[in-house]
Amino acid sequence: MKPEDIHLTDWLRILVGEVPISFYLEAVLRVVFIYLLLLACMRLMGTRMGSVLTRNEMVAMVSLAAANGVALMAPDRGLVPVVVVAAIIVGYQRLIAWWALRSKKFESVVLDDVRILVQDGRLQLNGLQASVLSREQMLAKLRQGSVRNLGMVQRAYQEASGDFSILMFTEPQPGLSILPTEDTAFRDEQRKAEGQFACGSCGHLESDAQVPTHQCTRCGEQEWQPAVLG
Numbered sequence: 001m002k003p004e005d006i007h008l009t010d011w012l013r014i015l016v017g018e019v020p021i022s023f024y025l026e027a028v029l030r031v032v033f034i035y036l037l038l039l040a041c042m043r044l045m046g047t048r049m050g051s052v053l054t055r056n057e058m059v060a061m062v063s064l065a066a067a068n069g070v071a072l073m074a075p076d077r078g079l080v081p082v083v084v085v086a087a088i089i090v091g092y093q094r095l096i097a098w099w100a101l102r103s104k105k106f107e108s109v110v111l112d113d114v115r116i117l118v119q120d121g122r123l124q125l126n127g128l129q130a131s132v133l134s135r136e137q138m139l140a141k142l143r144q145g146s147v148r149n150l151g152m153v154q155r156a157y158q159e160a161s162g163d164f165s166i167l168m169f170t171e172p173q174p175g176l177s178i179l180p181t182e183d184t185a186f187r188d189e190q191r192k193a194e195g196q197f198a199c200g201s202c203g204h205l206e207s208d209a210q211v212p213t214h215q216c217t218r219c220g221e222q223e224w225q226p227a228v229l230g
Contacts, residue, residue: 023075033079034068041086045093060093117164118142118156121175122203125219131158135201139178142166148190149228150203151175174227176203189230196227 041064045057067085071077100107115127117138128138138156145166147153151173157165174193179186195207199216200223206212215222 019075026075027072030072030079034072034082037083037086038064038068041090044090056096057093060089063089114160115158116155117158118150118153118166120155121151121153121169121173121205122218123150123201125202127158133158142178148179148230149175149177150198151205151227151229172229174198174205174229176200176225177228190228191230193227193229197224198227199223200225 045060064086067082067089071079071082115131116124117127117131117133118124123135123138125135128135141164142150142153142156145164147166147168149172152168152175153166154169155165155167157167159165174196176198177187177190179190181187195209196205197208197212198205199219199221201221202216202219204216204218205227206224211226212224213222216224
């Protein structure tokens with residue numbers, strides 16, 4: 001379209017475009033075809049495509065969407081290329097799943113590993129760094145699981161899908177309070193563990209009669225808070 005053909009008051013062009021009215025009937029058929037094609041592709045790629053996706057599955061979905069979008073809107077584009085692209089993506093996804101089932105190393109490269117983010121009431125800072133998660137993001141995830149202090153958590157994993165699994169101690173241990181510092185009233189309600197102090201960065205515990213003044217032996221930080229039980 002030439003610049004002189006564009007007019008801000010040309011509402012017919014803005015709303016309808018330059019395709020003939022008959023294309024809208026064709027668009028309905030294209031939408032139905034692509035909708036059924038996507039359903040078939042998701043079924044062929046497995047039930048995982050209907051749950052939390054791994055990055056490999058997300059790439060497959062985005063690729064399908066990109067291939068379908070052009071054919072859906074452009075009257076000069078046919079539907080056969082979409083079928084070809086979909087077949088390639090589905091075949092690739094099934095090959096990846098087959099190979100990952102037989103090779104642990106390949107699965108680790110393509111689908112990622114499970115990472116330990118909390119172990120025995122202490123944050124695993126290396127795991128958080130590898131997962132590109134901030135400390136506050138991790139604490140927010142724990143609070144969503146009704147966790148009030150790190151001593152309640154035996155293990156917290158980030159699964160290969162990116163989802164989180166939290167395993168609790170049967171008997172809660174003293175630990176670092178993970179309630180927001182702004183909520184002073186709620187934090188004050190937590191029962192303190194006498195003679196126990198937690199590193200404000202990683203949750204490492206130390207026993208002392210008064211607040212420690214040295215650096216944490218795990219993370220090197222020097223912020224200490226009274227450990228809590230509830």
